[in-house]
Amino acid sequence: MSERPTPDLQILETRVYRGGNVWSYDKAIHLVVDLGRLEEFPTNTLPGFTDLLLEMLPGLREHSCSRGKRGGFAERLVEGTWLGHVAEHCALALQQVVGHDIRRGKTRGVKGQKGHYNVIFGYADEHVGLAAGRLAVQLVNHLVEADPGFDWETELEDFIRRAQRTAFGPSTQAILDEAVSRDIPWIRLNQHSLVQLGQGVHAQRIRATMTSETSAIAVDVASDKDLTTRLLGAAGLPVPKQEVVRTEDGAVRAGERIGYPVVVKPLDGNHGRGVCLDLMSPDDVREAFAIAREQSRRGYIVVESQITGKDYRCLIIDGRMAAIAERVPASVTGDGTSSVRDLVDLANADPRRGVGHEKVLTRIKLDDAAEALVRNQGLDGIDDVPAEGATVKLALTGNMSTGGISIDRTFEAHPENIEIAEEAARMVGLDIAGIDFICPDITEPVRETGGAICEVNAAPGFRMHTHPTIGEPQFIAKPVVDMLFPPGATSRIPIVAVTGTNGKTTTSRMISHVFKGMGRKVGMTSTDGVVIDERLLIRSDASGPRSARMVLQNPRVDFAVFEVARGGILREGLGYERNDVAVVLNVQPDHLGLRGIDTVEQLADVKAVLVEAVPRDGHAVLNADDPLVREMRRRCSGQVVWFSMEEPGSETRDMIEAHCRRGGKALVLNPSERGEMIVVKHGPREMQLAWTHLLPATFGGRARMNVQNALAAAAAAFAAGAPLHDIRQGLRTFSTSYYLSPGRLNEVEVNGVNVIVDYCHNAPGMKMLGDFVDRVGESLESSHELARPSRIGVIATAGDRRDEDMRELGEIAAQHFDVVIVREDAALRGRARGEVAELVHEGVRRAIDAGARCKQVEQVHEEIDAVRHAMSRANRGDLVVICVDKHAAVMTELETWSSQAQAGSGVNPDSPAADPDYVAPAE
Incomplete structure (x- = not known):
């Protein structure tokens, strides 16, 4: 045994299996690793290795490994297992850290190569799985011998961020989980949220909560808040008064006509960005106009009457209400000692909060708008300490993307409000719509309490419904999949x-x-x-x-x-x-x-x-x-x-x-x-x-x-x-004509010569082709009494076959042909020009010396040159068999020979024999 271990573990080869493979029934990543000197050091010979590994990846304690029980892998570590096996489990544990529940893996030695191992583990996302494999190897080497340049916390954080960049959002993931539960296959079409559900003619596409059934016109309508409000108002639905403006002065005049308080927001905004509420004066409107203008793509700003009350999101799927959530703006509650900033940091420490839509809640941001809102509530700023029990709002809107929370109200809404929301989705034309209500209480009719629809959203997020902060989650992916694949519908093709x-x-x-x-x-x-x-x-x-x-x-x-x-x-x-x-x-x-x-x-x-x-x-x-x-x-x-x-x-x-x-x-x-x-x-x-x-x-x-x-x-x-x-x-009705089966046993007649074009490239195939040649040759010989027709074979094989396989091909061909012409493929697959032909030639010559049928063997390396040489040697009644690489070029060459023969002999070009793809009737 070596005196001390060195961090020699390295990845020699990486493969990504995107379906069933020789190692697994499902998709997997395959690493071929070399342990180097670490082959002599199982885990029980490395002091402190196991304890430190379990401390860094505590999830490994749950792995059962081959023991079939919790803690089985930890037992293997203590007893001693090789580091390739450790890398496998680390790759699985790393994927579990980012929420991918992958448990499939195995490690097997590479036959005949000491210290080399096949490490196979499953994956949910290909890029995350590959990154997990690489980081696992780095971690194992670091634990063997500490690397000063390797910071585990930094590396793990980078890995998590990488996984979050490629992960599906909560809405897409909810739909995929429902599809998988129904045995509906899916294919990711890009690195974002565009996914195909089903196969072939049954396929449907989704991008987040937009589907193949989502109308592009409806999305445009929903994006135009002015048009949406006018359509809903024309249908008799409760909507606020509003005007669309392009200038700051126009916004002030609109606010005065509508009457304060008003709301200012971009016409084409989303996620509540640029929305300013509770504006009580022209100065407030001017300040809000600049904020809304910054978030507007086309420069149009909406000024509308403010509807007071709570913020509710009604989710409508396929024309029916699926879920309702009350959205509460981001806020903190004072404890009498902590500043607003400290309270926000404490709230963001909640493991449920993340960046954007990566987790069920979004981190609260302390931007300029939040600080201004804090000052408007009587505090000096975000470093001021609010009174104990005092609630400090940090955002005006209840959007989840700005740090808000959600309360499930699905079964509390008044039937009239549900009807209004469903009618709004139908008016806009969306198959999946988020209808935003502002009203004092969703349990009372909004027409009576003074509420209104303030917005209709295309591609509404599911997060507030599938993971409400308070209340029961709603399984809203079911109606989406029901809409795309009604019960009993087929999603797969045979x-x-x-x-x-x-x-x-x-x-x-x-x-x-x-x-x-x-x-x-x-x-x-x-x-x-x-x-x-x-x-x-x-x-x-x-x-x-x-x-x-x-x-x-x-x-x-x-x-x-x-x-x-x-x-x-x-x-x-x-x-x-x-x-x-x-x-x-x-x-x-x-x-x-x-x-x-x-x-x-x-x-x-x-x-x-x-x-x-x-x-x-x-x-x-x-x-x-x-x-x-x-x-x-x-x-x-x-x-x-x-x-x-x-x-x-x-x-x-x-x-x-x-x-x-x-x-x-x-x-x-x-x-x-x-x-x-x-x-x-x-x-x-x-x-x-x-x-x-x-x-x-x-x-x-x-x-x-x-x-x-x-x-x-x-x-x-x-x-x-x-x-x-x-x-x-x-x-x-299936024949081997060139049009139905190009390059596979195509029979043509060229100037009285019988020509067979086939793809045969290996010894087993040559045995079957040789049997066919013998049977056809016997029928040709029986029809020619004066002279026995010759059999000429043009043969070749691929350069990535073994030398003995190439020689065997030549030996078998020599048993069935009188003349063998050896050519080479255009792609030599690592061989030198002439090397493959020489090996095949050796096999033919060996068979000739043993008394085979063949009497002559030649080498013509280029395919078309070999075809020309074979045709120039052939006489009427002979049989020429051409084993092709580029069948289209060969058939074109044979057609040229046929045309030249017709021009020289006066053969009717319209006769069947003049057709290069003519197949003679079976006898």
Whole structure:
């Protein structure tokens, strides 16, 4: 053991998971940390560490940790635990300090790397969670060896302020809490209060207490206090007399016409800023005019008659009264010994008071207006000592934002007053409105007591109702969510997520095609881009979580199909909460050695994240023929739907039969003399779906990979509720033409040469493509009696695969082609130019030496040059298979070859053979 510890804890890598991931069912932050020499120093070897840590973060005493009881983590500290684990709990405790009730976390060692740990913890706000992780590491290092530049109080205060800047306000948070309680998903659209509730066509937006249903005209009307008063007055509602002026002299003249006392306030103000009450003379009006003018955006000032009484806020939601609060202006009560300033400091020490809207009460400010008000009450200033029991007002208005308090009066209001408030909201046109009453007593009719409506507010704050200083809180978020999502309304769109090593894109396209045929507006993500209702919006690899969120935010989409790749899950998680149907096609050794995934079993754990995201009423569509996929059934909370290409009597089919006898679902192939029939099994029932050789995408049944993809797509559509006739029609009309399935098994004829364009980039995919090439090649050979057609393959792989995977790709390709042309992708992914091609070339050459079919291998690194070289070598009747990177450029090049051939041979350009996307009929 080292002689003394040093503060070596450092963060090596940071990831933010925005959905389900390999570590957690929910969003989480993942830190990879290095303990350095601290690996040799668990907490029980660090004198004073535990006591000081618990003193700085007393909330850690509540953590149960693995003990499952309060104080469990404190016991672990005393017994001895490693500092990566401590950093995890500190990050959780820091988030709890700012009100985020997060308790999920775990720490695990990085396999094969001593002193390196995966620290995972949940978060409510991404920025707060990241800041908590960084501060936790700083704190642990400081406790190991004191850092003179580290001031814990200052750092904690900075962290709290940072959290408050990004936190939702009380109104937004109340609505979100209600939405979550109803299982309504939400997405934060900016760093402020703009939030989407629901998904796709069901989405609604809120910004604080403004909603998608809030009329922009109504907001403008409410912002114009003169117009609001005239509208309400025209409807016979009680309002004060008022005039709008632009000059100080005009304000004085208006005050004299209306009669003192008067109120002066900005026409377009809010939160009570610039409002001056109880003005008794022209001098008071002139002084108030300057204050109101400072807070006015357009320079218009309102002078109105003062209505005496108490200040009440009536909250109207969707035309009905939801809550009423009496607002009491900020004030302090003298104790005979303390100054006004001291009394304010004492009031602001209340932990319920904060800055702005961050807490249930706002701190009282001692500004010039407050000091002037204090002097008007007979004191010399804020440093004067008021008499014991004397109340000193510090603000004229009862707004919470100026330090006021609220008293709940919801069930005390007179019915006539409620009717007046509801009518006022209807006149202005607001779905959520704050009606400000000034009257002696809300329990008496304002028409009789002389009260009036002094203001109508758009986007009223909920804080005074959800957290009244006195009285019972009102659950006013419920009517807001009821308005946006009436009881029984749908907030989610169906989500089908597809993953696997090979076949994801084609299967996703098949599923989308089925539901497009049913009239659904499908949003699909794939490695080709984001497609919304058959329109390609973004052309890029869109198989990650950001693209999924883009689809869920689109207001046209009513059905989502996501291709989910391994990289996106490891990088950011799923990007959404759950999927109704998860499809896992296969798990093959591909992209191993990246991001800590070194074995095919670990890769299966990554793919299984989709299965874990299936809810109890959802389905997991699993390939029963793949042992690793078959094991995922244990991770599914919903129902499992099997699909299999095994023949009856096999072990897999016996397992499926037993599953169906228990009421389960499956799709299988039943062979017969007429061909293979796709059969849907549900409990004891069997329903015929389609002959595989009649599905265009299967090339007469020769493309076995697409037979499997069709099974998976049909199973997913069946699990998602599609009728069998719609599934059948979708599969029968889906082809691998370039327009429906670009870059996936596209067949074109160029000057008599049969060309297949596919995306195949890995060894498992090459096995399936090679099987298809053999089947197509045999049919071509049988139609050419004089000479055997050649098979020419243009192949490549990504640079981030292992060397042995690249060589294996070449070995497999050599078994199926006569000539192999090795090219490279445009993005080399960290490799030197020519390195990938050389490794693939080695594999081909090794297979040739072992007696493989291939007789010649060449390297042409640029993709278009490789295509040209392959086409120049091909003769009529030959088969050319091009494994593409940029399929659009390749198809354009093939079209050029076809056009040149037509110009030279006189081929009719209007004939089917002249169409570069022409698909030959299946035999």
